[in-house]
Amino acid sequence: MINGFSGETFLMSKFLIVILAMLVLAIVLYSPNIYKLYKLATLYNEKSIAKNFISINKIFDTSNPISASEKPFVFEKEDFELPDSYEFEGEQLNLIEGLEHFHTDGLIILHDGKMLFEKYWNGNTKDSKHIAFSVSKSYLSALFGIAIEEGLIKSIDDNVSIYLDDFEGTGYEDVKIKNLLQMSSGIEFNEDYADPNSDINRFARATAKGSSFRDFAKTLKNGKKQGTYNHYVSLDTQVLGMILESVTDMPLREYLYKRIWSKIGTESDAYYIADKTGTDMALGGLNATLRDFSKFGQLYLNEGSWDGEQIVPKSWVVKSHTPDAPHLMPNAGDLSSSEWGYGYQWWIPGDPLTDYTAHGIFNQFIYVDPVSNVVIAKTSSNHRFRSEKEYSKAAHIAMFRSITKQIENTFN
Numbered sequence: 001m002i003n004g005f006s007g008e009t010f011l012m013s014k015f016l017i018v019i020l021a022m023l024v025l026a027i028v029l030y031s032p033n034i035y036k037l038y039k040l041a042t043l044y045n046e047k048s049i050a051k052n053f054i055s056i057n058k059i060f061d062t063s064n065p066i067s068a069s070e071k072p073f074v075f076e077k078e079d080f081e082l083p084d085s086y087e088f089e090g091e092q093l094n095l096i097e098g099l100e101h102f103h104t105d106g107l108i109i110l111h112d113g114k115m116l117f118e119k120y121w122n123g124n125t126k127d128s129k130h131i132a133f134s135v136s137k138s139y140l141s142a143l144f145g146i147a148i149e150e151g152l153i154k155s156i157d158d159n160v161s162i163y164l165d166d167f168e169g170t171g172y173e174d175v176k177i178k179n180l181l182q183m184s185s186g187i188e189f190n191e192d193y194a195d196p197n198s199d200i201n202r203f204a205r206a207t208a209k210g211s212s213f214r215d216f217a218k219t220l221k222n223g224k225k226q227g228t229y230n231h232y233v234s235l236d237t238q239v240l241g242m243i244l245e246s247v248t249d250m251p252l253r254e255y256l257y258k259r260i261w262s263k264i265g266t267e268s269d270a271y272y273i274a275d276k277t278g279t280d281m282a283l284g285g286l287n288a289t290l291r292d293f294s295k296f297g298q299l300y301l302n303e304g305s306w307d308g309e310q311i312v313p314k315s316w317v318v319k320s321h322t323p324d325a326p327h328l329m330p331n332a333g334d335l336s337s338s339e340w341g342y343g344y345q346w347w348i349p350g351d352p353l354t355d356y357t358a359h360g361i362f363n364q365f366i367y368v369d370p371v372s373n374v375v376i377a378k379t380s381s382n383h384r385f386r387s388e389k390e391y392s393k394a395a396h397i398a399m400f401r402s403i404t405k406q407i408e409n410t411f412n
Contacts, residue, residue, distance in 0.1 A: 050124070057129075062273055062287075064271070067261075069263070070262065072266065074267070077114065077118075082403065102382045102395070103384075104122075104363075105380055108293075108376070109375075110294055110297070111375075126290070126291060129269075131285075131287050134358075135366055137237045138366065139256060140282045141181065145316030146259050152248060155177075156178040159177075163247060167239075171222045184227050184325075189220060189234070193361060199220075207273075207275060207281075213235075214242060214279065217242075232337060241283070267291055267292060270292065272286055323343060346358060354370060355369040365377065374407055
């Protein structure tokens, strides 16, 4: 007996104390990752999705801020009434009901450089920093065009391994930069967000657990001959971001600030999701206000020019929304996994080929119509997106084109 306890009871008590101490240590060491995995699992829940999309910095690791411009620009406003309806699939549908159905968080409409409409829903305001998801890819494209103009990248026909020697022996080793830009890399990748075992969801879980973007990209393999099939692979964009960081010798966020963000009158700071190494998530991690997203659309409507300065080369802007091969055309059939066409990280809905859009999952948009001089920026938290993906994408283009037609009828 030891102080009234048998030796067996004493040993059992010590064992329980040790187990308890180990549990406490595990919670201390791993609770941040456990919390992130929980938040990731509930990120798209209907009741919390809108709040989550404007508080990404509370869920993921993020970069240092991208500072607002020292000369913020505010669009002059002009009166405009939205059309009552839009035509889609042979029917006239109520526009406001459509915006509500797709859980619109914010909508800005620009015409001739003036703001015709600005409204927010679901707890969003003009100051909310909303996750852009794959709209971020179009910013990366603009930066790539600038880097080529600056002579930092010799040719888009160069292979990845010329700039990233640690990718030798990986699926990306011999992939040409152009095929990354045009989502034609031939890399095998399942981007189905509704499939819990898809590559994109594996990537999200790996990121939440602390894996680096770079290490994950190196695990991907070739599937098809590059340059022959348009297949959306988000990690293609991340590899492009790694190339940019290598040739500029600075983080993506810093290059974005110096070459674009500081020059187009942005009103607010922005930030990227980042991995454990501090690498910015080029493929879909930009968070910013809707007003500042709309300015990027205006920059492209201006063919890369802002306030008299050519920021993005005009030729690059044109190529970015001009499909140049059969597999990149809208409705390419067996040559593409998408009904839309594709340029340099911009989508071309087609019929006609004149308008184009940046698009992110859950219905984030920066839509540009050069013919009508219109930009439409939209953030959303559409929890139905995974079940109505193609329907929602097509419906949005129908809404945007109806709005554009109303603008033409009002101002022309």
